[in-house]
Amino acid sequence: MTVRISTAAVILTATIAGCGAPATENKQLPPVKPQAASLQEGFSTMENLVEAARREGSLTVVGLPRGWVNYGEIIDTFSEEYGIKVDQLEPDASSKQEIELAARLKPDVFDLSLEVAVANAAAFAPYRVQSWQDIPDEIKDHAGHWYAGYGGYMSIGYDPHRVAPPASYGDLLKPGYSVSLSGDPRQTASAFSGVMAASLGDGKTGSLGDGKAEARRGVEFFDRLRKAGNLAASERAASVVLDWDYHNAARAGWKVAIPGQSVLSSYYVQAISKNAPHPAAARLWQEFLFSDRGQNLFLKGYAHPARLEALQMRGTLDKELAAKLPATSAKPVMLTIPETDAAKTYLQREWNRKAG
Known part of the structure; x- marks a missing residue:
């Protein structure tokens, strides 16, 4: 059976719908631009x-x-x-x-x-x-x-059950400490920063030089560690790891020291x-x-x-x-890009020969 709807019915329906819906202003929002430079x-x-x-x-x-x-x-x-x-x-x-x-x-x-x-x-x-x-x-x-x-800040992470709290980087040269970086400083950013942090020592100046001088001091420090027998065979065997404070703080059972008046950040x-x-x-x-x-x-x-x-x-x-962040009163210092480049160039040339 064919159902016919009259024109009048259509008009009536449309009229009722129009009366039942309040008039609204059609606000056109600007189009979304997903690659824009701000929200x-x-x-x-x-x-x-x-x-x-x-x-x-x-x-x-x-x-x-x-x-x-x-x-x-x-x-x-x-x-x-x-x-x-x-x-x-x-x-x-x-x-x-x-x-x-x-x-x-x-x-x-x-x-x-x-x-x-x-x-x-x-x-x-x-x-x-x-x-x-x-x-x-x-x-x-x-x-x-x-x-x-x-x-983060470069820090000394240590196992308090195996070694006394180090008050300085110089303490790591004393008998009983077994020190490691978090990788090869020629390849790993955190290990590179560990060498540079050691170059600051106890940081009296609160500033850095040209990068190369700091790298040289850092390599010399690790050479002294090696000669003292204080370089660990691996990070797992170490009682001390030089690494960012957020890494060392996350080590179960370990403590963190950030000595000196300046700290590499x-x-x-x-x-x-x-x-x-x-x-x-x-x-x-x-x-x-x-x-x-x-x-x-x-x-x-x-x-x-x-x-x-x-x-x-x-x-x-x-x-x-x-309150759980490692405590320190040291002044943070940062390497510039030229300083970083100069230091990395020096490490590529000298690390394996002197401290690797």
């Missing part, structure tokens, strides 16, 4: 950014070990909060390897040492997080290509790939890392959040977590 420019609101990231559905990271500065919890929290899958590739890749693997793995974001980030800034998409002003000027690229997320920086397959998710990841919550999650991994001073001023710093 306001690209998404207008956090809600729009979250929605765009959820539509992409995933985020690809590389070189993020889950045990490094609490990255396991950071990744899981981000994924659960926003419903975005995080693909974790090559977690043990170094900063240099992250860049080398980028063409094949296509990561959305990077976590890099400062010198690697500076050398590869052209590969990153500029983006300024909402808390951009809280990041100290000296640890961010003013064009927004990279910006420090967290850092360094930051790891964040960046978004210019070719990020998930540009909205990449930007949401950065907003999360630099939020109060994200920065306190770094703190839970014993790292120093880049926004530490701002968190303190605004009362959003987790004081209980902050």
Whole structure:
């Protein structure tokens, strides 16, 4: 049977629908621009950014070990909060390897040492997080290509059941200490920094020279350790490890000493790939890392959040977590890029011959 609907019925239905719905102003929001250099420019609101990231559905990271500065919890929290899958590739890749693997793995974001980030800034998409002003000027690229997320101090980690607390780097030359770096200083950033920290000794000046002079003093110190029989055969066999404080503080049963008037500090920086397959998710990841919550999650991994001073001023710093950071009154000093380059050149030439 054919059912016929009269024109009058259609008109009546339309009239009723029109009367029942209040007139609304049709506000046209600006279009989302996932590759924009700021939240306001690209998404207008956090809600729009979250929605765009959820539509992409995933985020690809590389070189993020889950045990490094609490990255396991950071990744899981981000994924659960926003419903975005995080693909974790090559977690043990170094900063240099992250860049080398980028063409094949296509990561959305990077976590890099400062010198690697500076050398590869052209590969990153500029983006300024909402808390951009809280990041100290000296640890961010003013064009927004990279910006420090967290850092640490070079420290002496020691097993208190095997050795007495060292009051200086010089104490490590005494009988009974077995000292190791966290890798080969010609290949591993933290081991390189251990050599440079030892070069400061008890740090009376609070400043660095040209890089080469510090590298030479560091190599000479390890040569003295070797001659004293205090170099460990491996990190596992050592009673002392020179490493970043966030690594040493995480060693079960170990204690951390940061002696002297100056201490070598360094930051790891964040960046978004210019070719990020998930540009909205990449930007949401950065907003999360630099939020109060994200920065306190770094703190839970014993790292120093880049926004530490701002968190303190605004009362959003987790004081209980902050109290667990290794205590020190030393003044932090940082290597410049030229100093780092000069030091690495010296180590490549002299380490194996004198201290390896």
